Amino acid sequence: SAVISQKPSRDICQRGTSLTIQCQVDSQVTMMFWYRQQPGQSLTLIATANQGSEATYESGFVIDKFPISRPNLTFSTLTVSNMSPEDSSIYLCSVEEIRGEGYTFGSGTRLTVV
Amino acid sequence: QKEVEQNSGPLSVPEGAIASLNCTYSDRGSQSFFWYRQYSGKSPELIMSIYSNGDKEDGRFTAQLNKASQYVSLLIRDSQPSDSATYLCAVNREGGYNKLIFGAGTRLAVHP
Numbered sequence: 001s002a003v004i005s006q007k008p009s010r011d012i013c014q015r016g017t018s019l020t021i022q023c024q025v026d027s028q029v030t031m032m033f034w035y036r037q038q039p040g041q042s043l044t045l046i047a048t049a050n051q052g053s054e055a056t057y058e059s060g061f062v063i064d065k066f067p068i069s070r071p072n073l074t075f076s077t078l079t080v081s082n083m084s085p086e087d088s089s090i091y092l093c094s095v096e097e098i099r100g101e102g103y104t105f106g107s108g109t110r111l112t113v114v
Numbered sequence: 115q116k117e118v119e120q121n122s123g124p125l126s127v128p129e130g131a132i133a134s135l136n137c138t139y140s141d142r143g144s145q146s147f148f149w150y151r152q153y154s155g156k157s158p159e160l161i162m163s164i165y166s167n168g169d170k171e172d173g174r175f176t177a178q179l180n181k182a183s184q185y186v187s188l189l190i191r192d193s194q195p196s197d198s199a200t201y202l203c204a205v206n207r208e209g210g211y212n213k214l215i216f217g218a219g220t221r222l223a224v225h226p
Contacts, residue, residue, distance in 0.1 A: 042202060049211055094214070108156075
């Protein structure tokens with residue numbers, strides 16, 4: 001299965017600032033997915049990133065708040081902009097395995113906004 | 115109605131018993147179904163996938179799918195304390211491009 005390196009693993013940020021999270025995959029993938037997991041909650045899909053086109057955002061998420069880059073088939077970034085304490089969550093990237101054998105997740109970024 | 119529904123638990127079973135986890139989904143066109151295990155502070159780990167009606171077994175795990183009833187389940191036989199985790203049901207929403215939608219998760223506690 002794909003191996004995903006995600007960083008930073010955790011960060012504590014001041015409100016009003018921005019944080020960029022990076023995901024590097026060890027193989028080329030068409031789609032990369034970004035999820036948020038709020039404390040005690042399940043995973044919510046933020047957006048889908050396809051190389052060469054703008055990301056597609058789910059209802060409730062907007063590009064100005066969560067800009068995404070996908071410069072090539074192995075890398076993507078998610079930025080959490082103008083952060084507030086409500087953005088404190090775990091953010092995870094994910095890729096769909098070849099042959100449709102499920103999805104693999106990065107190790108996650110635990111973000112705390114103070 | 116949520117797209118994927120699970121009982122949040124906790125589900126408490128004694129060591130050696132069978133744990134039964136259930137999930138329903140709303141999109142009748144869904145074709146791919148997954149069970150993930152998530153330990154506290156860790157990212158989700160895929161443990162089972164199922165695509166056809168019926169049962170699929172892998173070691174102590176059995177996934178069951180009934181598309182007519184829009185129902186997926188996971189059975190864990192001979193439950194061990196190390197199975198204590200949150201189990202997430204996920205459904206691949208297809209059309210345009212695939213994306214994985216998760217249920218709220220069921221917390222399983224296996225006690226010695």
